[in-house]
Amino acid sequence: MQERVKLSDAQINRDLLRSIFETPKWYLILVGTLGLIVLCGFAAAGFMINQGLGVTGLNRPVMWGFFITNFVFWIGISHAGVMLSAILRLVQAEWRRPATRAAEVLTVFSLMTAMMMPLIHAGRPWRVFYWVFPYDWARGVYPNVRSALVWDPAAVFTYLTSSILFVYIALVPDIAVARDRSTGWRHVLYSVLALGWRGSVRQWKLQIIAGILLSAIILPIFVSVHSIVSWDFGMAMSVEGWHSTVFAPYFVIGAVHSGVSAVVTVMLILRWMFKWEDYIRLEHIEALAKLLIVVATAWFYFFLLEFFFGLYSLEGPEIALREMQVFQEPWKWLFIVFLFTGYIIPVSMWMFRSVRRSIGLMIFTTVLVNIGMWLERFIIIVPGLARKQSFSFTWGGYTPSPVEIVIIGATFAMVSMLVLLFAKVFPLIPIGDAKEGMVLADEITIGKVKVPAVMREE
Amino acid sequence: MHEAHHTSQPSYLSMTPQEITEDVLRRHEGSGRPFWVIAGVLAVLFTLGIVGLVNLLSGGFEDKNAWGYHAAVFAYIFIVAQSALMVSISLRMVKAHWRRPLARVSEMFAAVGLFNFFLLIPLLWVLPVTTGRRSLWFDFPGNSPHIWDTIAMGLLVVCGLAILYFAALPDLATVRDHSTGGRQNRYRRLALGWQGSPRQWKVLQTGLAVLGGFYFMFLIFTHMMISVDFAMSLIPGWKDAIFPAAHAIMGFQSAVAVTLVTMFVLRWRCGMKGYLEIDQFWGLSKLLLALCLLWFYFWWSSFFTYWYGRTPAEQSVLKLLMTETYRIPFFLSFGLSFVVPFALLMWNVVRKTIWGPTLAATIVLVGTFINIIRYYVAAYSIKDSTLHALEIAPPINTPGFNDILVVVGGLAGAVLTYMLATRVFPVISMWEMREGLLLQRVRTFMKINIRVMAKPE
Numbered sequence: 042m043q044e045r046v047k048l049s050d051a052q053i054n055r056d057l058l059r060s061i062f063e064t065p066k067w068y069l070i071l072v073g074t075l076g077l078i079v080l081c082g083f084a085a086a087g088f089m090i091n092q093g094l095g096v097t098g099l100n101r102p103v104m105w106g107f108f109i110t111n112f113v114f115w116i117g118i119s120h121a122g123v124m125l126s127a128i129l130r131l132v133q134a135e136w137r138r139p140a141t142r143a144a145e146v147l148t149v150f151s152l153m154t155a156m157m158m159p160l161i162h163a164g165r166p167w168r169v170f171y172w173v174f175p176y177d178w179a180r181g182v183y184p185n186v187r188s189a190l191v192w193d194p195a196a197v198f199t200y201l202t203s204s205i206l207f208v209y210i211a212l213v214p215d216i217a218v219a220r221d222r223s224t225g226w227r228h229v230l231y232s233v234l235a236l237g238w239r240g241s242v243r244q245w246k247l248q249i250i251a252g253i254l255l256s257a258i259i260l261p262i263f264v265s266v267h268s269i270v271s272w273d274f275g276m277a278m279s280v281e282g283w284h285s286t287v288f289a290p291y292f293v294i295g296a297v298h299s300g301v302s303a304v305v306t307v308m309l310i311l312r313w314m315f316k317w318e319d320y321i322r323l324e325h326i327e328a329l330a331k332l333l334i335v336v337a338t339a340w341f342y343f344f345l346l347e348f349f350f351g352l353y354s355l356e357g358p359e360i361a362l363r364e365m366q367v368f369q370e371p372w373k374w375l376f377i378v379f380l381f382t383g384y385i386i387p388v389s390m391w392m393f394r395s396v397r398r399s400i401g402l403m404i405f406t407t408v409l410v411n412i413g414m415w416l417e418r419f420i421i422i423v424p425g426l427a428r429k430q431s432f433s434f435t436w437g438g439y440t441p442s443p444v445e446i447v448i449i450g451a452t453f454a455m456v457s458m459l460v461l462l463f464a465k466v467f468p469l470i471p472i473g474d475a476k477e478g479m480v481l482a483d484e485i486t487i488g489k490v491k492v493p494a495v496m497r498e499e
Numbered sequence: 500m501h502e503a504h505h506t507s508q509p510s511y512l513s514m515t516p517q518e519i520t521e522d523v524l525r526r527h528e529g530s531g532r533p534f535w536v537i538a539g540v541l542a543v544l545f546t547l548g549i550v551g552l553v554n555l556l557s558g559g560f561e562d563k564n565a566w567g568y569h570a571a572v573f574a575y576i577f578i579v580a581q582s583a584l585m586v587s588i589s590l591r592m593v594k595a596h597w598r599r600p601l602a603r604v605s606e607m608f609a610a611v612g613l614f615n616f617f618l619l620i621p622l623l624w625v626l627p628v629t630t631g632r633r634s635l636w637f638d639f640p641g642n643s644p645h646i647w648d649t650i651a652m653g654l655l656v657v658c659g660l661a662i663l664y665f666a667a668l669p670d671l672a673t674v675r676d677h678s679t680g681g682r683q684n685r686y687r688r689l690a691l692g693w694q695g696s697p698r699q700w701k702v703l704q705t706g707l708a709v710l711g712g713f714y715f716m717f718l719i720f721t722h723m724m725i726s727v728d729f730a731m732s733l734i735p736g737w738k739d740a741i742f743p744a745a746h747a748i749m750g751f752q753s754a755v756a757v758t759l760v761t762m763f764v765l766r767w768r769c770g771m772k773g774y775l776e777i778d779q780f781w782g783l784s785k786l787l788l789a790l791c792l793l794w795f796y797f798w799w800s801s802f803f804t805y806w807y808g809r810t811p812a813e814q815s816v817l818k819l820l821m822t823e824t825y826r827i828p829f830f831l832s833f834g835l836s837f838v839v840p841f842a843l844l845m846w847n848v849v850r851k852t853i854w855g856p857t858l859a860a861t862i863v864l865v866g867t868f869i870n871i872i873r874y875y876v877a878a879y880s881i882k883d884s885t886l887h888a889l890e891i892a893p894p895i896n897t898p899g900f901n902d903i904l905v906v907v908g909g910l911a912g913a914v915l916t917y918m919l920a921t922r923v924f925p926v927i928s929m930w931e932m933r934e935g936l937l938l939q940r941v942r943t944f945m946k947i948n949i950r951v952m953a954k955p956e
Contacts (some may be wrong), residue, residue, distance in 0.1 A: 134669050135954075284808055287740035287799040342719065343744065355633055377871035485940055485953040492953040493694060496944060 045482055045493070046319045049233075054218060057468045060315050061227075065316075068461070075458035082451020085444045086161050094164040095465040096444050105422050105441040108162035111449050114196065116270050118411075120293070122148025122204055122349050123263035126211075127256035133497055134330040135481075138474040143311065143460075144304045145208040146469065150347035150459040151303075152201045154452045161448060174219075182475075189272040196262070196269045203259050203356025210251050213238050214473040224325045230466075238427040269295045280425040283363040284349055291343040298333070299414035300408035302387075305329050307405050307460060310330050311469060320470050323398045323453040330397035334388055338411070345416075358428070364423050374394060375416055383413025508773035510554075511600065516933040518609060524677050526632040526770060527925040533768070534918070541915040548908005551901050552621070559622040563733075564893075567879035568872070568902035570729055572909035576611060576870045577725060578914060579757050580862065582718060582750030583608035584659050584757045586783070587666075595770040596952055597782045600774040601934040603928040605758045605767065606666055608658030611913045615658050619911060623649065626728065627877075632885040634732045636722065637769035637850040651724050655717045659771040662710045665703060668693045669930040689923075733878040734819065736812030736888035739805075745797035752790035752836070753867045756860035759783050761917075765926060770911075774927050784856035787863065795837045797836075813887035819877055819892045821901035828873040835866025861913040 048056075089096050099106050125144040160166040185191065217238035220231035255280040271292035285291075295464060305326065312321040337410050351359050387406040390396045395402070428436050441449075465467065470484035485494040509517055558565055586605040588695060589596035623645045629636045668702035672693035675686035693699060726746035731737050748955045765771040802821070805813040839901040849855035880893045898906070938953040 151878070259793075263780065268796075268800065272803075272807075275804050278808055278810070284804065285740045286742075286801040286804040287744065288804070290741065290744065346723075346740045346744060350738060352637070353633060353635070353740075354738045355637075483942070483951045485938070485951060487937060487953065492955045494938075494940075494951045494953040496942070497950045497952055 045478075047482075048475075050317060050476055050479075050480060053479070054222065054474060056317070056319070057470050057475065058219060058222060058471050060464045061466065062223070064465070068465075072187065072458055072461050075454045075461070078454035079451050079458060080146055081456065082409055082448050084446040085451070087450070089161070089444050090165065090332065097438045098438070098442045098445060099488060100437060102348055102435060102437050103426045105162075105426060106439050107419075107441045107445040107449050108158045110415065110419045110422055111452055112158035112162070113270055113422075114299070114411075114415050115158070115452065116152040116267060116298045117292075117296035118151040118303045118412060119148040119155065119200070119204070119300065119419075120263060120296035121304040122207070123259050124147075124297045124301055125208065125304060127259050127263070129356055130252060130256050135330075135478065136325050138318075138478045139325055139449045139470050140304060140308060140329065142208070142469050142471050142475065143307050144465050145204065145211065147300075147304060147307060147456070148204045149201065149208055150456045150463075151166075151312075152197060153459075154206065154456050156197060156201070156444045157452070159194075189269060192269045193194075193273060196266045196351065199372060200259075200262050200266045203262055205254070207255050207259055210248065210255060211471060212315075212467055214240065214245075215468050215471060218472050219468070229323075248361065265294055267286045272415050274421065278377045280429050281358045281420070282425040283348055285350065287346050287350065289349050291340075294336065295414060295417065296432060298336050298383075298412050301333055301336060303331070303409035304413075306404055306407040306411075309400050310405075311464070313400070317470060320475060325401070326403055327394070327397040328475060330403065333407075334391050337384055337388050337391075341388075344384075362428060364422060365428070372420065372424055375457065379413050379416035379420055380407040382415070383417055387413075449470075501857065508770065510776060511774050511932060511938075514773070514936075516936055519927075519932050519936075520673060520677075520929050521930050523925050523927045524674065526684045526927075527906060527921075528678075530922065538915060538918055541918070544911035545908050547904050547914055548906075548912060549710055551643050552905030554653065554901050556621065557737055560621075563625055563627075563879045563882070564623045566622065566897060567876035567896050568741060568898055569618070569905050569909075570622055570879050571872045572906045574616060574725060574729065574875050575868055576615040576618065576909065577721075577900070577914050578609040578750045578867060578871065579753040580611035580615065580776065580917075581659065582612075582747075582754035583723075584662060584714060584754075586754050587785075588662070588714055588945065591707065592711060594954075595782065596780045596935055596939065597668040599931040600771075600776070601672075601758060601762060601779050601783070601925055602931055603667070603924065604761050604775075605754070606663045606928075607917060607920050607924060607926065608757070609656075609663040611916050612659045614655045614912055614916040616652055619649065620730065627733075627884055629732075632732065632735075633738070635727045644724070646722050648721075648728055651721045655714070655721050658710060658714045659716055662707065662714060663924065665706055666712065666928065667924045668703065669695060669730050669775065669887045670925050670928060672926065672927055684723055699886065710775060718750070719747055722750060730874045730878040733881055733884045734816060734889060735881065735884060735886035737816045738812075739816075741797055741801045745794075745801060746792065748793050749836075749867055749870065749912075750795050750798050752787065752863060755787045755790060756863040756867075759856050759860035763853065763860075766853065769926070771927065774932070777853065780853050781851050784844055784850040784859070787840065787859060788850065789862070791837055791841045791844065795841075798833075798837075809831060815889040815892065819889060820873060822937060824872045824892050824895050825877050828869050832866045832870035832873060835862050836870060837866075840866075 097106065097108075122145040125137060130141070158485050160169060163169055184483050190451040192422050213234075213236060216231050217235040220228060220235045223231055268289035271288035272278070275285060275288040286346065308321050308329075309326065312318060348363065351363050366376055390402065396406070423439050427438055430436065460469075481496040483494040483496055485492050514522070552569070552615060555565060560566070583605050587598065587602045591602065593828070626644060629643060634644065636647075644833070649934050668690060671686055672690040672695070675683055675690045680687060691851060723743035723746075726743045731742050733741060759780065762771075762775045762783075766775050802817075803819055819825065839862050841864075842847050843859045846855075849859075876896050880896045881889070882893070940951045942951050943949075
């Protein structure tokens with residue numbers, strides 16, 4: 042790696058634990074503001090539950106709107122954790138080190154947020170429990186075990202459980218570092234969570250094996266989660282544009298696209314907030330940007346396949362739906378914004394090294410990606426439903442109500458707030474990984490030039 | 500190439516750049532009798548294939564069914580050989596050092612792509628016009644696939660050959676500098692005045708990166724055209740958005756497999772044990788494992804959506820390709836492309852051997868072949884491609900004597916082309932090996948020796 046700075050273990054401990062042991066004023070203001078927005082979201086959800094779903098813009102035939110769009114979006118964001126942490130760990134990418142924890146944490150919090158959305162969407166969340174317990178499919182009015190909508194919670198909860206385990210296993214050595222430097226209630230908390238970690242050779246060996254095994258095990262779960270989310274749509278025969286064989290990989294790669302972009306945004310903001318310039322270096326951001334070019338282009342390929350094979354069938358309703366998405370108001374504007382923000386602008390900009398190494402432009406482009414990817418889900422869900430029925434007099438539209446907008450806004454505030462709260466208790470850059478990176482770093486002299494080198498992990 | 504050397508060969512890691520150059524050049528110069536015996540047998544088989552092709556041509560282009568196996572062998576070579584370059588291209592892009600000994604092994608398949616281009620030509624006459632049926636081309640002029648598929652395939656072949664040639668330029672210059680007489684003259688022309696100046700190296704590195712990117716895009720694009728024009732669009736009611744991507748994944752899986760098998764043959768018969776070591780087999784076996792899983796995922800996404808959808812059109816496609824007509828090829832290909840290789844490669848003790856990945860790769864190549872027959876022969880057996888859905892499935896097209904000639908001849912021609920290409924280009928990329936040695940050191944860390952790799956930009 043080119044720009045690394047030689048740091049001592051003590052310096053790494055000090056820098057990366059600063060966010061835990063020091064509380065700047067801006068932190069309290071920021072968390073407080075985000076907390077207020079979250080409270081507004083809960084108030085709006087409470088109002089909706091009290092008044093009924095009539096206060097939303099949902100109406101026949103568009104019964105899935107902002108909430109389900111947001112559910113798919115947050116599930117998508119959660120895919121960054123495994124992509125960056127598990128896959129890059131398995132392929133031993135050196136530049137993964139500062140990004141893994143943020144990605145894993147984002148996975149956990151975005152999954153929690155995602156799981157709230159169907160509950161809110163249900164209108165009367167407590168009824169969900171009636172549907173599930175006792176599980177009775179004999180009378181036909183209960184959820185169908187053969188339905189993708191029922192597989193969904195199973196997959197998401199499995200992913201959430203394994204992601205929490207994944208974060209925790211990687212955290213144990215860092216918690217021990219925090220334990221040894223804290224007092225009072227923090228010391229008690231860290232002592233319990235550190236599980237007696239002493240850093241013995243055997244403990245490190247077990248920790249590394251556990252990390253590799255969990256990485257391998259979590260990969261199929263990661264793929265299954267968004268595949269099943271995609272089948273919520275793909276298995277619905279009655280909605281034009283949804284029953285496509287490409288939906289599963291299309292959703293998975295789209296999730297990775299938005300998820301990795303979100304991780305870059307979060308990393309850069311944290312870098313600025315906590316002054317982690319020596320840890321989250323420009324070379325890391327550049328490597329992530331290159332990865333994003335590949336991921337975004339793969340996603341774009343699947344998007345083209347999905348769109349093109351909608352037309353390929355030469356079926357009237359399907360072609361009419363595509364026309365509506367691309368040429369009719371207001372969908373055409375959303376479609377243009379989606380296409381430009383989701384792919385064309387960011388990828389064109391990432392082609393330039395100066396952009397890949399610019400903090401401001403990388404934040405800008407990765408935020409653009411997520412605007413585009415949110416719209417992508419909206420454009421998949423709503424236009425198809427609007428013309429779900431065969432008779433045109435039953436077609437409908439959808440305009441989100443302020444209640445929905447407030448709730449959706451609050452989910453963004455909630456994830457940001459949870460990440461900041463996490464950073465107050467646990468280090469957001471893996472201390473052990475940062476130290477390992479220092480140990481493995483080396484230099485080779487070739488001719489008159491000193492080239493950065495790295496010891497090969499076996 | 501030389502015959503097998505029975506003495507143990509030192510690893511390239513313990514050799515000097517000079518020793519590597521001398522050793523590779525020595526092996527490249529002489530080919531030995533067994534090489535020409537095998538080439539002769541392949542030439543005979545290829546000639547038999549030409550006889551089969553002449554028989555097909557004499558029957559005309561009206562009977563699509565007769566051309567099914569020719570289409571299958573064309574698609575198989577396309578999938579296997581023309582995807583094989585991606586092994587080198589992708590590993591070069593991610594700067595995997597262990598790729599160096601196998602880079603040329605995979606790039607050499609570009610020559611097979613040129614051979615395959617000739618197999619495409621008669622198929623253009625068999626392909627029905629696109630008017631009145633679903634196709635990639637909607638209302639474009641009737642001969643769109645005939646024109647654009649040829650252009651796409653041609654660009655892919657040219658790009659592949661360019662990668663092979665440019666990546667070999669420094670080695671061609673090395674051969675030039677170490678030979679005399681006519682051989683030196685030939686290689687002087689081939690080396691295009693390569694002197695190894697900093698500017699030439701820069702152009703080469705940039706050129707290879709750009710060509711690699713183009714090849715990848717062309718390949719994905721051509722996979723889409725070939726898979727849809729020559730298979731999916733010929734079966735009424737088969738609308739499968741994931742099929743072009745699944746076709747490409749099948750290609751990547753077979754690419755890794757064919758590279759592994761070729762590496763094994765080079766080790767076994769051509770004395771390359773010191774170059775193609777466990778690192779290369781282990782690295783590729785991990786890729787093969789991942790691609791086997793991806794193969795399953797793409798197949799499952801397609802099958803599951805169809806199985807769940809259960810529309811009459813979907814059911815008829817499933818019956819034709821999976822559950823009734825081509826049931827046996829389907830189960831065979833499923834087992835050989837996914838179940839068996841996955842069961843083998845999931846074990847590190849198997850992956851970290853020479854025989855394990857080779858066995859799995861051989862099985863994958865057989866599985867892909869059966870899979871391709873299932874898709875392409877079935878597609879060519881449909882008489883009327885203009886229907887909205889398949890109403891009556893045609894019977895299975897079992898190969899006749901002429902089909903066997905065409906298949907065996909096609910495969911023999913592909914292998915022969917590869918063998919002849921090794922006479923022009925050294926099968927081990929000398930300059931990449933030398934560069935690799937330059938960028939690595941062995942250092943003692945604590946009490947063990949560990950390899951340190953430089954990471955220049």
